[in-house]
Amino acid sequence: MIDVGHLSVTKGGKTIVSDVSLSVREGEKLLLRGPSGCGKSTLLRALLFFEPFRGSIRFRNETVDRTNLAAFRSRISFLGQTLPQFQVSADELLQMPFRYRANRDHRPDEAEKQRLLEALNFNGGILETSFADLSGGERQRLLILQVLLLNKPVAVFDEITSALDRKNIAGAVREITADPRRTVIAVSHQAEWEAAADRVIEMEEGRVLEGTG
């Protein structure tokens, strides 16, 4: 589904990601691991063209470039490890992406929203609470819920369960990986992710380690 070819990212003369090639199958749950600063997050951002890179990215056998980038991005949800600050209520935040032109055909499924709220261990009053007043773990779970409601074919997560306790990590990973059609690419060091992954790729100093790509 996604083919990354010889992807390298250089910042300020320093190579962050070096000649990475990998393929991700439709519906695959892929886990990226490696020591801090080895280029995992940069690789994920480059995958969505948020970082300038050398190399190529193909999506469903079509090379992604500026002419079809918007269509490519519209099929992927991405959650980075730094969560933004918002002053709106949790419910307003959940509705926000559905107002974007690219998502106008999707409508948030109320029944699915209620089911996910329960599955992600939220209590009743959470939707009226301001995002700013939520704990770190609640914010992560809410943004995961947002991505699951958008229900795009590909979901990319960067350490998105880092502030959760064991029970909530298990719940979140279960929901994220439940749909066999959804392709998931995640960066995490948590055992729950490893258990749910179809494949684990190890990175070190910007490179994918032999035999794991």
Next chain:
Amino acid sequence: MGAIKISYLSLFFYLLLIALPILLLLHLRIRLVKSVLIAVLRMVVQLGFVALYLETIFRWNLPWVNFLYILIMIAVANQAILRQSGLRFGVFFLSTLPAYLAAVLFSFLTFFIVLDVETFVSARYIIPIGGMILGNILRGNIISLDRLTHALVKRKDEYIYYLSLGASRREALKPFMAESMKAAIAPYIATVSTMGLVSLPGMMTGQILGGASPAVAIQYQIMIMVAIFVTSSLSIYLSMWFSMRVAFDDCDRLRPSIFLPDGSGR
């Protein structure tokens, strides 16, 4: 009745009053004496030149010369806004210039509601009014462009978050622009609401000194305040949109080359 003339000698003696703040600076050992002297000298020379060429332009009173003069003022204002916002002249000048041109032109057209065309295009009206509007839109436009570009660097993750949820670049920029606009407009609202209480503006003071009745001076002041507010809002909004058209690459990434190398780490 016109304003009473001040002799050059009296003005010279009045300028000597600058010695008072200089003495205070010396007493407190603040090393600003040279800067004060240079600033005052610059002011005198600059205003001297303004007096010379305005005398000439007022004497000619040709509409095309007046408009050319306004165009030059807009170009200089554009350059000053970009420099103060820490943005590169070469990248933005041509994209933001139409924003200021459109805003000022719109504002000029609105004057025809209250003044007849012939009066307004005369040098004695269009140049001071144009200058006053341009001088007052600088602050808001500097705040908005500085805030917007700064926020996009500092809160890159938030911008990426919007894009990664399906927002177009335009949609992703909207919250940043709304914030910047709010910050830029706030000082104007404060100025408008305290007008007459905290400050008696220069135009009104000038008109009263020039012999106009306070009632007439206030009418002009209301007109000019509305013009400043409208032109500022319009120019802030347009310059943000127009500047953002050249600030990103094809992949919606903010180009680092838009910033001046000012050592601020941006």
